[in-house]
Amino acid sequence: MKVHRELPTGEAASLVGLAEEIADGELTPRADEFEARGEFPRDVLRTLGDAGFLGLPYPEEYGGGGVPFEVYVHVLETLSQRWLCVAESVYVHTLSCYPLFTNGTDEQRRRLLPDMIGGALLGATCLSEPDAGSDAASVSTKAVKDGDDYMLDGTKSWTTHGGVADFYTVYGRTGGPGARGLSCLLVDATTPGVLPQKREHKMGVTSSPTAQIVFDGARVPADRRIGREGKGFLIGMTAFDVGRLSNAACAVGLAQAALDYAVAYARTREQFGQPIISFQGIGFMLADMATQVAAARALVLRAARLRDRGEPHSVEAAKAKLFATDTAMRVTTDAVQVLGGYGYVKDHPVERWMREAKLLQIVEGTNQIQRVVISGAL
Incomplete structure (x- = not known):
């Protein structure tokens, strides 16, 4: 479509x-x-x-x-x-x-x-840790000043592109506890002491490598620190707006793919002598799916336009991420239902899309965190 x-x-x-x-x-x-x-x-x-x-x-x-x-x-x-x-x-x-x-x-x-x-290099972000996910201020990876370098020690979790990235944007602790103790470092993947671990075995998006990155005495030049010491948390929080909006756009695309596939199937699959799209139970389900996708796209575009105008958009990005990813989960699940038994087998892509949609509700801040952001703004 x-x-x-x-x-x-x-x-x-x-x-x-x-x-x-x-x-x-x-x-x-x-x-x-x-x-x-x-x-x-x-x-x-x-x-x-x-x-x-x-x-x-x-x-x-x-x-x-x-x-x-x-x-x-x-x-x-x-x-x-x-x-x-x-x-x-x-x-x-x-x-x-x-x-x-x-x-x-x-x-x-x-x-x-x-x-x-420019396309020559591929990057990744290292923020989450085994014991620090939604609570980013509790990051424990240490970046200790040693002459003109920082010595980086700690473990980062859930790193997309872990093991294949050419550089990592890493958030580590250069000061005391809490948000004000974090700094941001740009780390070359070939740095001794940067140790990607085995890939996670995920429910979906299996072609995208996700892994822990261990930093074991990795020496990072001080001129690779981004911003002043202690500003890392603020840098990460502003980056979240970009991540949430990007994640939401991906969710809209995934939901659109599932809707298109379900509509095409319903037009050609016949039962009782007619295409199943003519049955109200299927037609109304597809109508709801189409409406939800259109609404999600509108939220994403609104937040993007606010960003382009230089206006506050953090809450709108959270709304877009929340609604678009919930929509992707709902629409992909309904697409499986439209296909019936065929939707449950790997001959059709809808079962994969349903598994992939679940990831989008979790990354860039879980949808529970998005609700915290939105409700806090009220």
């Missing part, structure tokens, strides 16, 4: 068209096979990087695309419709560059950003 999108300019529409072309040619034919094998599509990320999709919201002076965030979320939705793993990788990488762009010095940005957002 062709989705009507209100793109702001003809150039933006061309960019989304290019994303569709690459996604149809490089993502759709590989998704099922790579997910079944649990293989990370690094070459696909290089193709997207060469096409400029790993730095879309960053300025052209650093090698980015210079596009509004509204266009960026359209691209993420497009990629997610074809393969969530790749869309997630694009936004995880984009997010890993965000602290340097917003809080790095001019010299750091000139020296480091072009390679990071």
